[in-house]
Amino acid sequence: MLTTSKINSLKAKEKPYKVSDAHGLHIYVRPSGTKTWRQKYRINGKEKLLTHGKYPFTSLAEARKLRDVALALLEKGNDPAKAKRQAKAQLSNTFGNVAKEWFDKEEINWKPIHSNKVWRQMERDLFPILKDQPIDQISPTDLLEVLKKVEARGALDVAARLRQRCEVIFKHAILTERAQTNPATQLVGVLKTKKVKHLNALEAKELPAFFSKLEGFDSHAIVKAATKIVAHTFVRSQELRFTTWAEIDFENHLWTIPAERMKTQAADHLIPLSDQVIELFTILQQHNGSREYVFASPQRPKQPISTNAMIQLLYRMGYKNKATVHGFRTTASTFLNESGYNADAIERQLSHGERDKVRAAYNRSEYLAERTRMLNDWSRYLASMNENVIPLKTNKSEN
The missing domain is CATH 1.10.150.130 (Tyrosine recombinase, N-terminal domain)
Known part of the structure; x- marks a missing residue:
């Protein structure tokens, strides 16, 4: 029978060899010096081999216990190797x-x-x-x-x-x-549900008063321009704040928001830019043209405006519990859908599109021509606003 001292004295040889303990248990020594516990047994007339781990990680006493467990399974007519596989599978089945x-x-x-x-x-x-x-x-x-x-x-x-x-x-x-x-x-339907509270959003008829107040409100030009651009393009705050000048193509009136800044991270998001939005970016160049971020913070020029910059502006204007930055997306979507614009083009502009990266890469320019016309119409509508709203021309007849 083996002893710990005898096992420790076993040296590697040119070819693998084994040294027996008892009842089929032996230690197998490889040319590399690795020592593995193995147990030979027979079931249904066939000789099989079972491993019990490597020495010294599995001690002599532990190897004998594992051997005895295998022998007990054999007494009941069960294959120890099969039982081991099932136990391993059960472990991965958690x-x-x-x-x-x-x-x-x-x-x-x-x-x-x-x-x-x-x-x-x-x-x-x-x-x-x-x-x-x-x-x-x-x-x-x-x-x-x-x-x-x-x-x-x-x-x-x-x-x-x-x-x-x-x-x-x-x-x-x-x-x-x-x-x-x-x-x-x-x-499904068993758990309690929280009553959905939609983000506050202005109705289209409330926009003239809002823009009139915004125009004359005492706030930094960068934050005001950011708020206007959100209203014109209905991008998300996170997508806007970290914009760099490399993303703005003034010549082709196009803003490319990289995939890593999009909510789904599926593909770059293309935003057609109206003349009114290009003008706002041109104004921003006067403030931040030499800085990394288009919407660089007035107080910390190396960083973009804060997460709360635009919402705090809305609060100071008296729109707390009445409007949110995200709400401009709702306002635009509702009004454009009611005006008859292509619902798919509106969804694409809202970046509610494909989550699959491959499909999104192919579809990133989808509805671009329609979205260009739609955003130009929307910007002209917003620019024309005063206390007497000039309705946006319906698009239903064109769809």
């Missing part, structure tokens, strides 16, 4: 492992801030209970119990998002043949 696989597959399409948020939520709310559970043994009741705890602290939106994420995680498990049912789909 909710935590499947969730990590799904996360690794999806995060390449996400921005780091979103990726970190998704993972933190799963670590905080799902993993403490579900991480080590076999995914095919989690019932709707099990999942509901976890989500109810999130719901109980008033985080209704988080609970709803976690249910949605669980749904795609279980779908991944089903597609990889590690589960047969999706308990998350059975919980």
